[in-house]
Amino acid sequence: MMRLRGCRSLIAGQRLSTKIVGVLIGFLLLALVAIGSTLWLSWQLEGAAAAINETGSLRRHSYRLTLLLAREQAGVQSESSAKVPEQIAAIDRILLLVERGDPQRPLGLPPSRAIRDAFRHVLAQWNGHMRPLMLQAHAARGAGRQDAQQQLDGHVERFVAEIDRLVALIEQDNALRTFWLRASQLALVAMAIGGTVALVYLMFGLIVDPVMRLRGGMRSMAESDFGVRLAVESRDEFGQLAAGFNEMADRLEQLYGSLEDKVREKTATLEDKNRELELLYDCASYLQQRHTLETMCEGFLARISSYFAADGGTVRIVDADNANVHLVVHAGLSAEMVESERCMKFGSCLCGEAAVKKISVVHRLGDLPGGEQLQCAREGIATVSIFQICAQDQQLGMFSLHFRQARGFSARERALLDTVAALLGVAIENMRLAEREREMAISEERNLVARGLHDSIAQGLNFLNLQVQMLDDSLAAGKTADAAAIVPALRAGVKESYEDVRELLLNFRSRLEEDSLQAGLRKTVKKFSDQTGIPAEFRALGPGGPPMSREQQLQLLFIAQEALSNIRKHAQADAVQVRIEDGEDFLLSIRDNGIGFDASAGSAMDDTHVGLHIMRERAQRIHADLDVQSCPGAGTTVSLHLPQGQRRAA
Structure with a gap:
């Protein structure tokens, strides 16, 4: 354990990966050495065992x-004579094999000096005595063979004794090596157990303990114990983690200490932003509604005065042409001040100066030279803030907020x-644009009405005026017969003028029912048929295309009414067909079988046939194409084409 602690202190300054790799490589080398020594001992034991077998076979x-x-001496020559040389050669091969060894089997004498000396004695006994005597006894005959045989018997016993001694030495060496093999195996087992214990201890010391300490610190941190710190015991990754954890704990402790203040600050900031958004949404929603200028400015001033807790305020409109600033609405001002500032010139007082400079300013009246002489200051106002009202880089006016206490603006x-x-x-500009649009629409409609009156009633009245003059001349000349002939013409002219007036009034009062152009056209065609007695057919085709604005639908209805009016006055028709095709494009056609006219007559046609010019003007207003096809005796067809690109929803 002391050694392990020493190892831990030795590697404390190294990186964690270096520590783990070094320890594992060290234990791997020890294991390889132990396994290698065991394999080496086993290989030597196997070689020695084979040497014992081969050496022992020498006795046999x-x-x-x-x-x-x-x-052979006894006279059995047939087999013995042939086998003696074979046995001698076999003994030579065995001795040579034992001397050289065979690594593949394995086979070899143990590297012991005593065993080597004993083997040399065996080899010397064989080469010096045994082999020559055996060859001599094999070659001798009669008494010589008997003497050789007697000498050989004594040497055989000594040769076998040397072999037994050699085998005994090898067995003793094997016993010793077997002991060391078992000892090394036991050492390997002990090393495995000790290495496992050491690795577990080192892993606990290097990894598990630091992780557990870090986990404990994180758990304490999760329980809002920001005072916990970890001991930095090394310079490895865990040491860096511990140092980083301590730095994080320091910062969290500081942040947590000021967290409540920051939360209150953030909450206040969010509340302010929410109030700003509420004000913007409230103002935008209010200004989108339809109001008069005074009502709109009054609601706007009330909202911003309430938001900023102002004691008063004004909204003024700039008249740049006359260099005047007109007061529209006010709050918190005296009647005298309102009367004096209802209309002020550019450059007069603070508001007039702001109108000239076109800038937003905040004035603390006490800090201005001679500020106490201003009427605002005399009424107890300490701060006047003025902001410009602009739209599309054009100055429209200004509004001001008054405070009885000195106040600044962030x-x-x-x-x-x-x-x-x-x-x-933007709201004021939209109001002005809407007013101008209404004026333009009224002006255009008045022009159309004037043209209709001129082309119908004015011409009828002019005809009646001529007839009245002729009647007056006839009565003055006493020509009663001529006067009597003029009266029916007067009666017919009055009737036609009355019908024109009635028809114009009905057309001017026409409205779309539930925004349905088809229903309005159907009703108009039925009314035409009922009033004139001319059969009129209405047909609607197509699946229905993109929606059209109300203005477009009204103009289409007016064009149809004008065409039917022309048919009543001039066509002398007995059948009328009105058809619409509502697909991607819109097509309107009005056809009659009347007397027709020369459509190629140009401008003369417009002066003769009432309403054609008006229909073209209405078609141009909605960007539609109007075409009139007619020739004398073949009826008339009025066609209107509204392309898809010009159809727009209301």
Whole structure:
């Protein structure tokens, strides 16, 4: 354990990956050395065991060779004579094999000096005595063979004794190596157990303990214990983590200490922004509604005065042509001040100066030279803030907020006031544009009415005027017969003028029912048929295309009414067909079988046939194409084409 602690202190300054890799490589090398030594001992034991077997076989070959020589001496020559050289050669091969060894089997003598000396004695005994005597006994005959045989018997015993001694030495060496093999195996087991324990201890010390400490610190941090700190015991990754954890704990402790203040600050900021959004939404929603200028400015001033807790305020409109500033609405001002500032010139007082400079300003009256002499200051106002009302880079007016206590405006408040001022400017500009559009529409409609009156009633009245003059001349000349002939013409002219007036009044009062052009046309065609007695057919085709604005639908209805009026006055028709095709494009056609006219007559046609010019003007207003096809005796067809690109929803 002391060594492990020493190892831990030694590697404390290293990186964690280096520590783990070093420890694992160290244990791997130890295991490889132990396994290698065990394998080496096992290989030597196997070689020695094979050497024992081969050396022990020398005794068997020696005794067999002696037996063969004895049988040869006894007169058995057939088999023994041939086998003696084979046995000698076999003993030579065994001795050579044992001396050289065979790594593949494995086979080899143990590297012991005593064993080597004993093997050399065996080899010397064989080469010096045994082999020559055996060859001599094999070659001798009669008494010589018997003497050789007697000498050989003594040497065989000594040769076998040397072999037994050699085998005994090898067995002793094997026993010793077997002991060391078992010892190394036991050491390997002990090393595995000790290495596992050491690895577990080191892993706990290097990884598990730091992780558990870090986990404990995180758990304490999760329980809002920001005072917890970890000991930095190394310079490895866990040491860096511990140092980083301590830094994080320091920052969290600081942040948590000021968290409540920041929360209150953020909450106040969010509340202010929510109030700003509410004001912007309220002003935008209010200004989108339809109001008069005074009502709109009054509601706007009430909202911003309430938001900024102002003691008063004004909204003024600029008349740049006359260099005047007109007061529209006011709050918190005395009657005297309202009367004096109802209309002021550019450059007079603070508001007039702001109108000239076209800038938004905040004045603290006490800081201005001679500010106490201003009428605002005499009425107890300490701060006057003025903001420009603009739309499309054009100055429309200004509004002011009055405070009885000195007050400043932050950049965010100034931006908010500029934004609401822009909203008011857009609303005023839209109101002016809508008013101009209404004026233009009324003017165009009046022009059309005037043209209709001129082309119908005015011509009828002119005809009646001529007839009245002729009647007066006839009565003055006493020509009663001529006067009596003029009266029916007067009666017919009056009737036609009355019908024209009645028809114009009905057309001017025409309205679309439930925004349905088809229903309006159907009703108009039926009314025409009922009043004139001319059969009129109405047909509607097509699936229905893009929607059209109300203005377009009204103009189409007026064009149809004008065409039917022309048919009543001039066509002398007995059948009329009105058809619409409502698809991607809109097509309107009005056809009669009357007397027709020369459609190629140009401008003369417009002067003769009432309403054609008016129909063309109405078609141009909605960007439609009007075409009139007619020739004498073949009826008339009025066609109107409204392309898809010009159809727009109301």
